[in-house]
Amino acid sequence: METETATRWLTDAEQCAWRTHLEVNRLLTYQLEKDLQPFGLTMNDYEILVNLSESEDVRMRMSDLASATLQSKSRLSHQITRMENAHLVRRENCDTDRRGLYAVLTDHGMEMMRKVAPHHVASVRRHFIDLLSPDALMELDKALKPVAEHLRGQRGRP
Amino acid sequence: METETATRWLTDAEQCAWRTHLEVNRLLTYQLEKDLQPFGLTMNDYEILVNLSESEDVRMRMSDLASATLQSKSRLSHQITRMENAHLVRRENCDTDRRGLYAVLTDHGMEMMRKVAPHHVASVRRHFIDLLSPDALMELDKALKPVAEHLRGQRGRP
């Protein structure tokens, strides 16, 4: 009697799609990172800036920021320390919970954002968006949404 | 007179697709990594194992392996050292070029591969492949291929 089910290996088409997906991700990350480098920012930095600049009063609680960016508390703490040293953000106490802290976008951080965003957007267009037809892009989003959904459900702690 | 062109910001649809793509990548990487963890492997380790096991004589020159996995020579060197410590691969001198080295899959590495591959494939299916219709998968591959092409062309040294 069989105790284990036979492995369903990937078909050629599946294998091919999967490897393409992996490769695109890798190269795209690499390229975007590289395009930010002249400004002295990493993708992580940029993501923090985006999150803060889109928030009310350009501030977020550390915990919220951590879960928004899928980082551990510890990692975020170090990250914010680095960005604080670069004067992009500052920490500010929370009135309603004295354990809590806000990460707040500074004026310099805001200015950095304004300066960098156009370049970053151009980079995203050049290396990704503009290489797909609007239609393909919509299909891609539609196909990937359920995957995102599924994965969000899966994960324990980051 | 205008010296700078107006930024072409992303449309809502583009923004949405882009963020989905980013999110899927992040969560997917996280999840696959997590599913490999019980075996003491990272995705990087696994990728090396795959490359070696698919090669003639289960061996590859360090440089070839580096470019196959899109890593810098330095990074690969460290990576192989770690895997050597785990007895998954060993280094072997190259007869025809005394500067050169082969990374060679060990028996233990091969066995590890046999043990882990089914779980990894299952993980890829569960979190990605099986969540897309075969048709959507094909479309995705077709859409992403040119992006991969473009990015491969772009990059200087990894």
Added chain:
DNA sequence: CCTAAGAAGTTGAATGGCGAACTAACTTGG
């Protein structure tokens, strides 16, 4: 109230990752 459990963040040590400089070996043009 007051204590115990839990949450918010930080810290520090250990590990991992990466670019730049380096060593050793091969190749080539004079």
Added chain:
DNA sequence: CCAAGTTAGTTCGCCATTCAACTTCTTAGG
């Protein structure tokens, strides 16, 4: 045949990430 330039790979030093305490504060149960 040898000096200059290339190529293969490693090492060094710095920064990022992780994990496990630790501190401070809040909250809920008795």
